[in-house]
Amino acid sequence: MDLHSGLAYWIVKNKLYDYFNPLRDDYAVDVAIIGSGITGALVAHELCAAGIPCAVFDKRTIATGSTAASTSQLQYEIDVPLCEMIDDVGERIAVAAYHASLQSISDMEKVFDATRVRPDFKRVPSIFLASNRRGLRLLEREYEIRKKHRLPVDFLNNDALFATHRINGYGALKNNEAAQMDCYKAATGLLKHHLANGGLSLFSHTDVMDYQQTRGGYELLTDAGRRVRCKYMVIAAGFEAGKFLPEQVMDLTSTYALISQPVDPAQLWPERSLIWETAKPYFYMRTTPDNRMMIGGEDVPFRNPERRDRLLRWKIKRLEKQFNAIYPKIQFTTDMAWCGTFSSTKDGLPFIGHWPGRKRMFFALGYGGNGITFSMIAAQVIRNKLMGVKDEREQVFGFERRDL
Ligand SMILES: Cc1cc2nc3c(=O)[nH]c(=O)nc-3n(C[C@H](O)[C@H](O)[C@H](O)COP(=O)(O)OP(=O)(O)OC[C@H]3O[C@@H](n4cnc5c(N)ncnc54)[C@H](O)[C@@H]3O)c2cc1C
Incomplete structure (x- = not known):
């Protein structure tokens, strides 16, 4: 499916990231991240910075999903106004979501400072x-x-x-x-940074078609018939994440x-x-x-x-x-x-965390018009989870709330 069409400005302005590296052999890694958009790139950044070995897989040319089409406005304000969200999910969750969103803009700014990636953040x-x-x-x-x-x-x-x-x-x-940036430049910049500094492997044109639970994690199957063994998988596949979700959300x-x-x-x-x-x-x-x-x-x-x-x-x-x-x-x-x-989701909040009962499978689904701030939150929550650090935001953005 095409994720966007017409002429997306960022790709013209930056030129495509010419990277072709399909997975050609079976492979093993601690964390397999599916998706090389801004979400996958931020997850990869947080894991690399924490010294957790990871690999990113994308079925397309790097970062050419929704990330290339985004207008890249960063606002703490979520699509659903706070006064309406409170009616829907309750005051505690709604207020925590707004504060997390506010914090994420500064955190993203720090990521670009630390890596010296310059995505025209302003x-x-x-x-x-x-x-x-x-x-x-x-x-x-x-x-x-x-x-x-x-x-x-x-x-x-x-x-x-x-x-x-x-x-x-x-x-x-x-x-x-608030802030604005070039989301495509941010995603490709972060991936290039961690490729150059070690700690990250990046596979383009590698479609993860299926997966199986194993004793120590997961085994992924690619379109070319290659197998990837991993302890954890992170699904940062944007709106195509549906195929990994047990239920439509x-x-x-x-x-x-x-x-x-x-x-x-x-x-x-x-x-x-x-x-x-x-x-x-x-x-x-x-x-x-x-x-x-x-x-x-x-x-x-x-x-x-x-x-x-x-x-x-x-x-x-x-x-x-x-x-x-x-x-x-x-x-x-x-x-x-x-x-x-x-x-988008019914309550305007993204889904971040593991599906109940699947402790080693994480979703980083930055949904809604504020998808990018949610990508930052997802990257930190997942890193914390892998490091055994308690993160209160799990309760705000986790799948448990879908039945509320
Ligand atoms: C026109 C437009 C304007 C927007 N404006 C804003 C805005 O101003 N502010 C904001 O915060 N958000 C905005 N958004 C939303 C924001 O762009 C998205 O939330 C964000 O780009 C999502 O990034 P992502 O990495 O999760 O998804 P994507 O960029 O779509 O990346 C997912 C990647 O996963 C890969 N993939 C999928 N399935 C598989 C598989 N099975 N195997 C391997 N790879 C796979 C895809 O090829 C893709 O590259 C906008 C979106 C659009 C379309």
Whole structure:
């Protein structure tokens, strides 16, 4: 299945990571990680940094799944607002999830500092716009609950929104903890770093077709008939993880993204904030270091790649129109457009940890519009689990909550 189509900007900007190393012989490793996207790369990083031998396997060219299509905004805010998530999963879990998400942005920044990988990580404010009066009421509720739980947030009324961001709207929530990056550069950079420094093996074009439990772990079977013996397996296979899951836990969504031609930086909105809104599905926007604007949204339930791709032209028009409604004076001329698929869960939280009863099989499923912050959390939780370190986040993101 195609994970995305159209021209994903990051691959053009960075060029493909030309790495071809299919597994040609049977192999043994402590931890086998399936998937070389940002999740697999961060898991590999955490394990290598902890001195745990691991190997990454990917059926495609490295990091060309959803990671290559991502608009790579890093926000502590999860797709489901905190005030609504509390109704769904309870205050303790919802607040812990928001705090974990906040922490993960700083942790990711530290990973890039430590490895000297430079994926254009940049702190920018996040502006959560009220799309209408109902959205404003939601933001008022959201502001109070975030304040109560000491999450960084400011309230901008319509005057403050216009004064700070030149947007004629109802109001917004603002925080300065968000960031943006180039997710493809991050994933390939981390994998290259650990390949060069030892500790990691990387196999591309190696499809893990099946697995069997053994006395000491698992044996994986690849499309070329090779066997991989491992003590632990980590599934970081994005939305194709379904084939390893005993039960369906996610819904698939098609999503669309555009990038503009570069503009004079003076034309861009103040502070180059990440801007998104309360409407569902939500529209969102960011800028890039080369003064382009990247916008996205228009999500629809995924049926098949053909239908998703057929809608692309129409979605381009709709996204351009939504941008013009917010910033009518900024000229947005589309340079590239693409569509991708991502997974979401009913409560907006990812699934991280082992399936009940399968102690040596870990899932790192960073689902939702904030998939990347969840990837960071997954990498740390799994590393801690392998090192026997207690991690409270397991209860927040684990599979046990699916029946709640
Ligand atoms: C258009 C778009 C915009 C987005 N914007 C944002 C955003 O702004 N912020 C954010 O946080 N998130 C965003 N997301 C979500 C984010 O991109 C994803 O959560 C993230 O990229 C998932 O990374 P991953 O490594 O888990 O999955 P992927 O990048 O899909 O990697 C999974 C890998 O597993 C491999 N694989 C699968 N099955 C097998 C198998 N059986 N054997 C071997 N290999 C296998 C695949 O080939 C693939 O390379 C966006 C997604 C899209 C599509």
